[in-house]
Amino acid sequence: MDEIEERALKLIRRSSDGILQNQLWKELEIDSRRCTRIIRRLLDAAMVERESVVVDGIRTYRIRFTGGTRKFELLIAGNLFDPCVGCIDECKPHRCAQLNKWIRGLGAEL
Ligand code: SF4
Structure with missing residues (x-):
């Protein structure tokens, strides 16, 4: 993530109700096309969500922070992926x- 993306994310996170995309690129002092690319990367990383809105007759997007956690990250403990995913063992x-090792990666004791 580059410096401008970090700034964008900070602005998005700061507002609990999100920020309008046309407000975001003005605050970042970048053009709308660059802002769209930044938003696209943040969407791809599941760090934000976007809702189409009309404000004062102008169509734009409201961008909200989503927590920044991809669901699959919940399946990672330490550097191990959940062994049950795709397991065909009895x-x-x-x-x-395998499961015990993965749980130890969570920092839990059995
Ligand atoms: S055998 Fe172990 S790794 Fe496989 S599904 Fe059961 S608990 Fe998970």
Whole structure:
């Protein structure tokens, strides 16, 4: 994430109800096309969501911060991905070494 994207994200996060896209590019002192590209990257990273709105007769977008966490990140403990995803072994969770190792990655003790 470059400096201008970080500034954009800070502005978006600051407002609980989001910020209008045409307000955002003015505050960042960049043109609307560059702002659109930044928003696209933040959308792709699931850090923001966008809603089409009309304000004072002008169509724009309201950009809201979404928390910045991709759902799959919840499946990562330490550097290990949840071993149950795609597992085809006979499941005995209380004896599963892979699951125990993953849980230890969460910082929990068994
Ligand atoms: S607990 Fe172990 S055996 Fe069961 S699904 Fe997860 S990884 Fe597979």
